[in-house]
Amino acid sequence: MSSLLLRNIGCLISGKVDKPYCEGDAVLIKDGLIAVIGGNSLAESDADLVVDVQGATVAPGxxxxxxxxxxxxxxxxxxxxxxxxxxxxxxxxxxxxxxxxxxxxxxxxxxxxxxxxxxxxxxxxxxxxxxxxxxxxxxxxxxxxxxxxxxxxxxxxxxxxxxxxxxxxxxxxxxxxxxxxxxxxxxxxxxxxxxxxxxxxxxxxxxxxxxxxxxxxxxxxxxxxxxxxxxxxxxxxxxxxxxxxxxxxxxxxxxxxxxxxxxxxxxxxxxxxxxxxxxxxxxxLGILRVMAQLSSMSGISGAEVVAAASGNTAALYGLNTGVVEVGREADLVVLDAPMGSVGEDALKALEAGDVPAVGMVLVDGKVMFNISRNTPPPKRKPVLKEMKK
Ligand SMILES: [Zn+2]
Structure with a gap:
């Protein structure tokens, strides 16, 4: 069984347009699925790999x-x-x-x-x-x-x-x-x-x-x-x-x-x-650019535009991804304000019209990369820690 813990999450976005935020600041992933959404009390020892997102935002892929x-x-x-x-x-x-x-x-x-x-x-x-x-x-x-x-x-x-x-x-x-x-x-x-x-x-x-x-x-x-x-x-x-x-x-x-x-x-x-x-x-960066346009100029909140690019689409097509919820496929993105943005976090950056920085992407709970090669760098960089078993 492989497991990964995302901790120290500043803002956890659900991908659900009617309830756009999740309670909790840590997500435990087991075998590619979201297993627990909880607090920082989730033990690091429960996971093979720990990612400290340093207070950045986590959203559905x-x-x-x-x-x-x-x-x-x-x-x-x-x-x-x-x-x-x-x-x-x-x-x-x-x-x-x-x-x-x-x-x-x-x-x-x-x-x-x-x-x-x-x-x-x-x-x-x-x-x-x-x-x-x-x-x-x-x-x-x-x-x-x-x-x-x-x-x-x-x-x-x-x-x-x-x-x-x-x-x-x-x-x-x-x-x-x-x-x-x-x-x-x-x-x-x-x-x-x-x-x-x-x-x-x-x-x-x-x-x-x-x-x-x-x-x-x-x-x-x-x-x-x-x-x-x-x-x-x-x-x-x-x-x-x-x-x-x-x-x-x-x-x-x-x-x-x-x-x-x-x-x-x-x-x-x-x-x-x-x-x-x-x-x-x-x-x-087309999807992020539409999100920045709609949230900065059309009165749609940052968390709502995330849902329009995740949970809404998952519901439309019947996909088991796109929402932060226990049992869903752990396709997640760590977002933050890009360095130099007037917004202090990912959602504030979006609402200011800036494309957010992608700090990390997970697909089925696997880290695909740490720091995007296409967005500007984030204010807070996720830190990975391998746990010795
Ligand atoms: Zn067409």
């Missing part, structure tokens, strides 16, 4: 709800290696594929799109690119798919439908039928919202999204072109689905959507994605 991977830690879109490992250094421990449209020569027939989803799903299940828990293999809806195809895909473990609108199925009624089949077989469905992203994709209106009824309206602030603000308002008021704000979108529309969700008391519907790699690029 961030979940990027919108990535466009292909295979491994390589993106043909920007011809770049190790972008997922670089995002891990931005605090992201889990990524949800929104489809693999950047696959060179992507097949657009039913057999090809199914094969791609199965391959990418199984590849991501067997291998963590860059150390990140990638949920890959999001089916792209192409003309000709039948109900039995969804049954077959579900049988192979595929449980995601990538952004509706990426493939040849553009008509909302045609898409709605396929989405009903996907839901029948337990799949989660995303839908591109707003302006056209690439030649070949299409403009998607709020009315289209309301017809199709996906589980999440992807990038309501545009990917990258936003829909009109009144369409965002329709999605907030006329639907119950999750609404995603992405880095590679429109900041004004992001502000509008976030404020409206806060005002309506529906922040549990807000999830944060990167939408990279894309034409905008690869942005390893």
């Amino acid at each position: 961030l979940i990027d709800s919108h990535v466009h991977p292909v295979l491994g830690d390589y993106t043909p879109r920007q011809k770049m290696l190790d972008f997922m490992e670089s995002s891990l250094h931005g605090g992201v421990t889990t990524m949800i594929s929104a489809g693999e449209p950047h696959t060179p020569g992507r097949p657009k027939d039913p057999a090809g799109t199914k094969a791609l989803a199965i391959l990418c799903h199984k590849s991501s299940r067997n291998y963590r690119p860059g150390g990140v828990k990638l949920h890959g293999g999001a089916l792209i809806l192409e003309k000709g798919l039948k109900e039995e195809d969804f049954a077959e895909l579900a049988g192979e473990g595929v449980w995601l439908v990538g952004e509706v609108g990426l493939g040849s199925v553009k008509d909302p009624e045609e898409a709605a039928q396929m989405v009903r089949w996907a839901h029948k077989y337990g799949m989660k469905v995303m839908m591109h919202t707003g302006g056209t992203s690439l030649p070949g994709s299409s403009v998607v209106t709020a009315g289209d999204v309301l017809t199709v009824q996906p589980d999440v309206a992807s990038h309501v602030n545009g990917g990258p072109t936003a829909p009109p603000l009144q369409e965002i308002e329709r999605l907030v008021t006329e639907a119950q689905m999750a609404l995603e704000i992405v880095h590679c979108g429109n900041p004004k529309a992001a502000d509008y959507a976030a404020r409206l969700l806060k005002e309506k008391g529906e922040l549990h519907r807000l999830v944060i994605g990167n939408d990279a790699p894309s034409g905008t690029g690869v942005i390893p």
Whole structure:
């Protein structure tokens, strides 16, 4: 049995938007799961490894709800290696594929799109690119798919439908039928919202999204072109689905959507994605940057934006991570104010608009690194101590 104790935690963020803080200043991890959340009275001798976080903040590992991977830690879109490992250094421990449209020569027939989803799903299940828990293999809806195809895909473990609108199925009624089949077989469905992203994709209106009824309206602030603000308002008021704000979108529309969700008391519907790699690029700190934007400019507290990038997404996709709770996978991030920030801790730095420093990332209770190579250095550096048994 392997165990690790995080102690001397200044602020423990839960990842739950309705109760964003946990009581306690120490977390004991056993065999990759959170075992005890308690006080500094938790004995160091209970653990193989002790991490003194020196009063910094501990939060759930961030979940990027919108990535466009292909295979491994390589993106043909920007011809770049190790972008997922670089995002891990931005605090992201889990990524949800929104489809693999950047696959060179992507097949657009039913057999090809199914094969791609199965391959990418199984590849991501067997291998963590860059150390990140990638949920890959999001089916792209192409003309000709039948109900039995969804049954077959579900049988192979595929449980995601990538952004509706990426493939040849553009008509909302045609898409709605396929989405009903996907839901029948337990799949989660995303839908591109707003302006056209690439030649070949299409403009998607709020009315289209309301017809199709996906589980999440992807990038309501545009990917990258936003829909009109009144369409965002329709999605907030006329639907119950999750609404995603992405880095590679429109900041004004992001502000509008976030404020409206806060005002309506529906922040549990807000999830944060990167939408990279894309034409905008690869942005390893994209999730932290959206968090800093929303908490400094849109009236969402630092702890609430953490939940929008962790617990909300975990609840949407049914993942056993993203929340600091006994029994959850111990995917955690140690955050602090970056050196020189006017904020004295991670949340104050976020609310001041600074990207926080990532001091350490744990995946399944294993230390992935101590001090991020991408964020500025933290004011307080975690100290590791091996316990002799
Ligand atoms: Zn999109």
